[in-house]
Amino acid sequence: MLSNTGNFLLSLNIFLSALIIYYSYNNLKTSDNLISKKVFKISILQSTSILICFFTLVSAFLVSDFSLITVYQNSHSLKPIFYKISGTWGNHEGSLLLWVIILTLFSFLFLIYNRKHPKNYRLYTLIIQNFLILGFLFFILLNSNPFSFISPPPSEGLGLNPILQDPALAIHPPLLYVGFVGSSIYFSAAIASMITNYSDKSFAKSIKSWVLISWSFQTLGILVGSIWAYYELGWGGFWFWDPVENASLLPWFAMTALLHSLLVLERRNVLYFWSIILCLLTFVLSVMGTFLVRSGILNSVHTFANDPTRGIYILVFLSLMILVSVYILFSKYKPASIEINSNSKETFVLVNNWFMLFYLITVLLGTLYPIFTDAISNNKISVGPPFYNSVIIPVVVIFLFFMAIGPNAKWIKNKFIDLKIYSFIILAAIFFNFIIFFFFKSYSIISNLIVISSLFLILSSIMDLFKKINFNFPRVISHLSFGFLILFIGLNHNFSIEKDFNLKIGETKQIDNFKFHLKDLKLIQDTNYKAVVGSLKVNDLLTKEERVLKPEIRIYDNPQTLTYEASIQTNFIRDYYLTMSNIDRSDYYNIKFQKKPLMIWIWISVAMLSLGGFLSLFRHAKNN
Amino acid sequence: MKIKLLCLVIFFNFSVYATSNEILNESQIHKNLRCLVCQGQSIADSNSDFAQTLKMVVKDLIKQGKTEDEIYNFLSEKYGDWILYKPKFNYENFLLWSFPYLVLVFGGFIIVFLIKRRQKKT
Numbered sequence: 001m002l003s004n005t006g007n008f009l010l011s012l013n014i015f016l017s018a019l020i021i022y023y024s025y026n027n028l029k030t031s032d033n034l035i036s037k038k039v040f041k042i043s044i045l046q047s048t049s050i051l052i053c054f055f056t057l058v059s060a061f062l063v064s065d066f067s068l069i070t071v072y073q074n075s076h077s078l079k080p081i082f083y084k085i086s087g088t089w090g091n092h093e094g095s096l097l098l099w100v101i102i103l104t105l106f107s108f109l110f111l112i113y114n115r116k117h118p119k120n121y122r123l124y125t126l127i128i129q130n131f132l133i134l135g136f137l138f139f140i141l142l143n144s145n146p147f148s149f150i151s152p153p154p155s156e157g158l159g160l161n162p163i164l165q166d167p168a169l170a171i172h173p174p175l176l177y178v179g180f181v182g183s184s185i186y187f188s189a190a191i192a193s194m195i196t197n198y199s200d201k202s203f204a205k206s207i208k209s210w211v212l213i214s215w216s217f218q219t220l221g222i223l224v225g226s227i228w229a230y231y232e233l234g235w236g237g238f239w240f241w242d243p244v245e246n247a248s249l250l251p252w253f254a255m256t257a258l259l260h261s262l263l264v265l266e267r268r269n270v271l272y273f274w275s276i277i278l279c280l281l282t283f284v285l286s287v288m289g290t291f292l293v294r295s296g297i298l299n300s301v302h303t304f305a306n307d308p309t310r311g312i313y314i315l316v317f318l319s320l321m322i323l324v325s326v327y328i329l330f331s332k333y334k335p336a337s338i339e340i341n342s343n344s345k346e347t348f349v350l351v352n353n354w355f356m357l358f359y360l361i362t363v364l365l366g367t368l369y370p371i372f373t374d375a376i377s378n379n380k381i382s383v384g385p386p387f388y389n390s391v392i393i394p395v396v397v398i399f400l401f402f403m404a405i406g407p408n409a410k411w412i413k414n415k416f417i418d419l420k421i422y423s424f425i426i427l428a429a430i431f432f433n434f435i436i437f438f439f440f441k442s443y444s445i446i447s448n449l450i451v452i453s454s455l456f457l458i459l460s461s462i463m464d465l466f467k468k469i470n471f472n473f474p475r476v477i478s479h480l481s482f483g484f485l486i487l488f489i490g491l492n493h494n495f496s497i498e499k500d501f502n503l504k505i506g507e508t509k510q511i512d513n514f515k516f517h518l519k520d521l522k523l524i525q526d527t528n529y530k531a532v533v534g535s536l537k538v539n540d541l542l543t544k545e546e547r548v549l550k551p552e553i554r555i556y557d558n559p560q561t562l563t564y565e566a567s568i569q570t571n572f573i574r575d576y577y578l579t580m581s582n583i584d585r586s587d588y589y590n591i592k593f594q595k596k597p598l599m600i601w602i603w604i605s606v607a608m609l610s611l612g613g614f615l616s617l618f619r620h621a622k623n624n
Numbered sequence: 625m626k627i628k629l630l631c632l633v634i635f636f637n638f639s640v641y642a643t644s645n646e647i648l649n650e651s652q653i654h655k656n657l658r659c660l661v662c663q664g665q666s667i668a669d670s671n672s673d674f675a676q677t678l679k680m681v682v683k684d685l686i687k688q689g690k691t692e693d694e695i696y697n698f699l700s701e702k703y704g705d706w707i708l709y710k711p712k713f714n715y716e717n718f719l720l721w722s723f724p725y726l727v728l729v730f731g732g733f734i735i736v737f738l739i740k741r742r743q744k745k746t
Contacts, residue, residue: 338738342742342743347735369720384709391724
């Protein structure tokens with residue numbers, strides 16, 4: 001029954017999208033200045049029906065209707081309700097439905113929130129957005145239908161991968177999707193703007209909110225994903241430069257560049273085509289990321305869904321998107337005279353874009369390069385954290401200095417850079433660096449530079465907080481928290497302590513300044529897993545701190561999986577991170593212990609970074 | 625005067641660190657080696673038998689007095705380049721290592737070009 005309802009609603013949505021394209025197209029030629037009521041009505045209907053379609057799938061998961069293949073493969077009747085719901089988008093088919101929902105809702109919201117802008121520009125945006133919606137609806141219906149059914153229905157489902165049964169991972173996809181699927185709307189708007197020659201400041205105004213929304217959510221989505229990786233994957237890191245992580249970072253770089261170039265377009269009416277390219281690039285990168293992840297072309301921790309036929313469809317869709325947008329771009333391109341002074345805000349925005357593009361290309365190249373070498377010379381290589389760290393980190397140092405100075409430059413022409421203040425700040429930064437150095441002992445030269453440059457950014461942003469003129473609070477918050485982010489990552493990276501050893505019950509071991517004692521092991525039974533819980537006393541002999549950590553080895557029933565749950569004890573100064581695993585044919589347990597300084601501040605910094613985006617959004621909404 | 629002071633402080637800052645030379649770091653090497661039986665983990669992060677064995681091998685090689693590069697060469701001959709997270713700088717990976725910096729330099733030129741054009745006009 002649910003299968004039929006779902007399929008009907010999907011088909012209805014295809015019909016409605018086609019109808020919107022048809023009516024919008026007809027509406028273009030009318031001399032009337034208003035968009036016809038019909039378009040609005042169908043848009044409302046479209047959004048409603050896609051939401052109902054989604055809730056149909058959610059309810060199929062809730063009642064465990066195993067006649068649907070997707071539910072059968074990804075759910076289980078004994079799973080907690082919360083994870084039954086989040087299971088809806090924890091798989092390929094359901095997450096694509098989430099894609100289409102966001103495409104549709106953004107299409108509708110853009111239509112109703114941009115009344116001030118010209119009719120044809122809005123209509124073309126709607127038309128292009130609906131072509132995207134159609135593309136994904138056909139993909140769902142033909143290839144990845146969440147409503148496909150099996151007959152006879154199996155009596156029990158296979159269950160959701162236990163490492164995905166987690167609150168952070170339940171909200172991770174929706175956040176991230178609002179981010180990068182949300183970028184579709186300015187992809188459409190950019191094409192519409194080129195077609196209708198609506199290219200001045202007001203174009204920048206019309207898409208700014210959407211860029212801010214997607215940027216802020218993308219930032220949050222990446223944050224939640226990292227937190228999940230930190231406590232769930234059990235190795236104590238939060239970023240591995242894994243292809244799937246990179247796929248979420250690439251659109252973020254493009255969005256960040258766009259966010260800054262829009263400032264120039266909005267104020268000075270230059271950089272129009274450059275902003276358009278960034279609009280197009282952001283969504284192209286988002287779809288490309290999806291292609292890389294879903295086609296299984298890359299080896300990654302996250303490849304939860306891969307199947308070559310999906311890859312081909314997305315690849316064709318992606319190529320069409322690129323071809324069309326590049327064609328329109330070339331046919332509309334007019335060389336514009338970009339006139340900027342060396343010492344002006346415009347230049348600094350360009351500098352931001354320059355670095356963002358460098359990061360983007362580095363990460364893109366690193367992600368794709370193994371595919372090329374594999375295809376060309378049959379040699380599989382890995383491009384991992386050491387590559388990105390050594391290529392990107394030195395450049396970040398310079399970037400942070402620009403990031404500190406840039407925002408204080410004036411538009412058009414700046415008089416001078418206040419060398420006195422900046423040399424004072426750099427002296428202060430070096431001074432603080434010394435304090436940190438004596439506190440923590442040695443670290444490498446590059447880490448020094450990172451600490452100094454991030455302190456430079458932090459100090460100058462703090463000074464900006466006290467400025468009366470040109471005060472832009474959201475900007476200061478974001479720049480300040482980015483400085484803190486880099487600082488905390490640097491300190492955390494350099495001063496984490498790792499101990500790896502074996503213990504058996506009742507044994508005590510002292511390694512350097514730490515004393516470990518494995519008190520006992522308990523067997524517990526939860527609704528959907530059994531677990532061995534260890535009680536491990538950790539004594540820090542230097543700080544006289546004593547903590548009991550409880551790492552777990554879990555055995556999930558459906559599907560049968562063994563996972564190692566880290567025990568984490570967080571406070572504002574440091575995290576204790578401990579995992580325990582059994583060693584075959586031995587009564588010893590392997591213990592990995594990490595003391596990670598300032599961990600929680602990394603999360604707080606990213607949350608603040610995103611907050612800056614939201615604040616800026618409210619500011620923009622209030623002023624317009 | 626101020627500039628001189630600034631230079632002095634910066635110079636002092638780095639002369640302190642230059643003396644603290646790094647010794648061959650075992651866990652640094654672990655982080656650069658892929659655990660071949662896991663999905664996207666280095667052997668430093670993995671508990672698998674493969675990772676444990678490889679850690680022993682690395683320990684042995686260090687004992688034999690091998691340098692970091694020699695260890696990587698030894699392992700990549702045995703298991704292929706797939707095992708190294710930091711790709712070697714060779715013919716095949718030349719583009720990977722150099723292209724980002726080419727972009728950086730090129731981008732810098734464009735910005736300088738835009739500014740110069742403006743300066744000529746005024």
